[in-house]
Amino acid sequence: MFFASIFFPPPVSLSLNIISVGMVVFAASLGYSEIKGKHMKYSKFWNFNSRSIKSAKKKEINISSKIGMLLFYTPSFFAGLASLWLCPFEGFRFRLLTSALTFHFFKRIFEVLFIHKYSGGMVLDSAIVVSLGYVITTTTMIYIQRLSQREELILDQPTIDLKFVGIILFCLGISGNFYHHYLLSRMRRNGEKEYRIPTGGLFDKVVCPHYLFELIEFWGIFFISQTLYAFCNALGVTFYLMGRSYITRTWYLSKFEHFPKHVKALFPYIF
Known part of the structure; x- marks a missing residue:
């Protein structure tokens, strides 16, 4: 069975298994909330928005x-x-x-x-x-x-050992995430607060390459772990960051008239 070849058997605790599945639903709902404007x-x-709408209830x-x-x-x-x-x-x-x-x-x-x-x-x-x-x-x-x-x-x-693949993905993900965070930080001088269109690295392909590499990192963690919980965590993070990257692209399009339309949200050429 494919499941048995990839995963450790789920814990006998029903509550832990419910938490695993609930994590995916919760993270997906957070991503959807971002798209709907509930940040x-x-x-x-x-x-x-908090600077624009000064109505603290x-x-x-x-x-x-x-x-x-x-x-x-x-x-x-x-x-x-x-x-x-x-x-x-x-x-x-x-x-x-x-x-x-x-x-x-x-x-x-x-x-x-x-x-x-x-x-x-x-x-x-x-x-x-x-x-x-x-x-x-x-x-x-x-x-x-x-x-x-x-x-x-x-x-x-599990009959298929993925932990060494996981190590490679984790190292790739955490390195790429750090590099693109560094590029974002270089866009501003000390004291500056305005936003600019990010450039360099994979920013010419997607607006959130740091999220893309974060996904690679968390899927690497799942491959290292090979538990249902780690899988649900990686899946939940994927859904959430898809929502975050979608609204990020929408935000850049609304604020910058010349934002390149070919730049996708998270996955190059796809989404």
């Missing part, structure tokens, strides 16, 4: 984007480090997955501190929600990996 209160779309605690993004990623980074320290003998695949997740969030923190340039703020409530989402997803993926590998003595293992 999380941290994106450039929300920041732009309720009191909200605003924080800088830099502080908010550190709040996004730091708990998950320490969760990954703690897992490496607390579970040092869980096998190569487990260490590989946990190291990949930990490095992913380390790289995000590095970019927040040294690469990104900021043009607005965010709402504290949204920062806390996103942070909790990241840390819950990360710890659950690590826990399910540990559980799956402990059950492998009784249950069947």
Whole structure:
């Protein structure tokens, strides 16, 4: 059976399997919400509208984007480090997955501190929600990996080993994502806040190549893991970033008269 050749058997816990499927539905709904104009209160779309529409109906605690993004990623980074320290003998695949997740969030923190340039703020409530989402997803993926590998003595293992393909995809994805984040940061000098049409790298093909490489990174994480939860996470991220990239392209088209129409949202020549 194809499923058995690719995946570790799902955990016997019904709640964990429901969470896996629910993650896809939730992420897809977030992507659809972005398309419909309901943005999380941290994106450039929300920041732009919040400057344009000065009608605050309720009191909200605003924080800088830099502080908010550190709040996004730091708990998950320490969760990954703690897992490496607390579970040092869980096998190569487990260490590989946990190291990949930990490095992913380390790289995000590095970019927040040294690469990104900021043009607005965010709402504290949204920062806390996103942070909790990241840390819950990360710890659950690590826990399910540990559980799956402990059950492998009784249950069947995947007959196709994809972890080395996953390493290649992860390295390609995280490198390409970092490179295009760097190109975005080079578009602004210190103190500048206006937006420009991005250029260089794959920006002449898609408006969000950093999202494209992030997808490659998360599919690499799935190949390393080969659990249903990691697959659902990669699928959910795909749906969400498709929505984000679609609205990003729409936003650029509305703000820049000469934005090149041939530049797609996420996948070159396709979408």
